[in-house]
Amino acid sequence: MILIYTQNWDGKFKKLSYELVSYGAAIAKQMNTEVVALSIGNVANNELQSLGKYGASKVVSVNDPNLSVVDNKIYAKTISEAVNKYNAKVILFANNNEGKAIAPRISAKFKAALITGVGKLPKSVEPFVICKKVYTGKASVDVKVNSDIKVLTLFQNSFGVVEAPVDAEIETLELTIDTPTIKVIEQSKSTGKVLLNDAEIVVSGGRGMKSGDNWAGIEQLAEILNGGTACSRPVSDEGWRPHGEHVGQTGKIIAPNVYFALGISGAIQHLGGVSNSKCIVAINTDKEAPIFEAADYGIIGDVHKILPELIEEVKKLKS
Amino acid sequence: MKILVCISVVPDTTTKVKFIDGKEFDKAGVQWIINPWDELALTRALELKEASAGKIEKITVVNVGAVEAEATIRKALAMGADEAIRINTTAKDTFSVAGEISEAIKDQGFDVIFSGIESSDFNGVGVGGMIAEILDIQSVSAVSGIDFADDVFKVKRDIDGGFEMLEVKAPFVATVQKGIAIDPRIPNMRGIMMAKKKPLNVVESANCEPLSEYVQYEMPKPKPPVKLVENAAELVNVLHNEAKML
């Protein structure tokens, strides 16, 4: 079996859950097996059922007040019960904060190799060989996995959501869940904003934006494109934008469909975080800027002049 | 209290990577550095110790690597770590590294173990979480801030789309990312002198077997040159009609 660790937000599955199920279904086909999706938390039956549309033939739901806090130790124990029960051979997580927190524990529990940040299907399943990026995107490597069980984390937006409808059988798993040993004393969640890792389109600004006060245009463009916002490292170091938006070698690694690099020079450490984007668009006054070597499309010019025009053009297109 | 910081030694971030026959990373001419996140973790660990009025007694760094790594490990000592452990073997995969570290330190009673969220060579993210599982202790990931007061650790972790402030009891592993510290501490002259005398203990490998092997490296295909357009209208036009991305 292929086991998927899904994530939901207030009872609604995140898009990454559908993508993980789609990816899992494709691997299941290669391995001639099926997909079990694990849902943790309070998720309604029809929402659980929705995973069938992407190929989950079984959806297992665990709900317990002790799971309201993501205690990595307890989550790993919970997931491992499902691994045992369904005899899972491949366990899939999203390559986001939560996935990266729990996947290593599952890997160690089962002596199962952990391959993080995959984006494509295995090249073969017997032996199990899969490609991943290394050296922050500067190269890729084929990894041969020698353990019976494999744990993979998938880059969001790399595989896509693919429909492969089956009837999902819903099952509730009754487990005794320990009391968390960590205590949440404060939580802050941004609502209504597209999360950077989820975003299919990302509008990002660098030092060429000149000041944090100039971000209204970036936010506006992101909003009309239903995208997320990002920035280069100096921008977050200066406090123009929050650290969570910093992309690159020492920030987030993202793979949107379109990455707009506005006033970003394209340093090698920056490109490490964005080079998996399907299409890179650069606007920069300096025609020698390295970003133009990484970009698919570009304009040589002043972002302060071009951004407002770009917003108007996109508005026209969308209306 | 004792803090352990896991240090991986990686190529300088500006390195143009090359491979020998696609099989092996070409080390020729490469400058080695402390993995940037590990350096930030160590920086914060040192700050915590200094602010703890003696409660945090010792900061130890640990590396799994061959003797060549020692110059970089000394840099961690020069930054202010009290002692270092080098486990004498080359890193094979995340699982074997985590196994080696767990085996070497399991009886040493570390209260907090820091590891970087990712190492910038193989981009594995697992070392911290795996150590926690092997030692059967708590772990907190994506940690972007940590404070120690009244014997509890207050930990800020990034969740997808926000953050949480947590109270965590030792022992635990913190997998840290940016924000934990902004700039790494730069060793001063005195630190560099003192580092030479600090203990760097070499421990033999426990022969933890890797679970995966890297069989073939590949460089990305050269991409077609950028297509330059004159203005915003043309840009939207090509993105919509040619790239079909908007």
Ligand SMILES: Cc1cc2nc3c(=O)[nH]c(=O)nc-3n(C[C@H](O)[C@H](O)[C@H](O)COP(=O)(O)OP(=O)(O)OC[C@H]3O[C@@H](n4cnc5c(N)ncnc54)[C@H](O)[C@@H]3O)c2cc1C
């Ligand atoms: C260990 C290490 C790790 C690092 N990690 C990261 C990382 O994760 N992410 C990251 O981003 N950086 C990282 N860096 C920093 C990186 O080397 C660069 O310094 C940084 O990416 C540059 O940011 P920038 O492009 O915003 O600024 P700059 O390099 O200053 O570029 C600004 C660009 O804006 C252009 N510009 C100026 N005015 C205008 C205008 N009016 N209109 C249009 N264009 C204009 C300029 O031509 C220039 O190309 C790291 C560095 C180190 C040493």
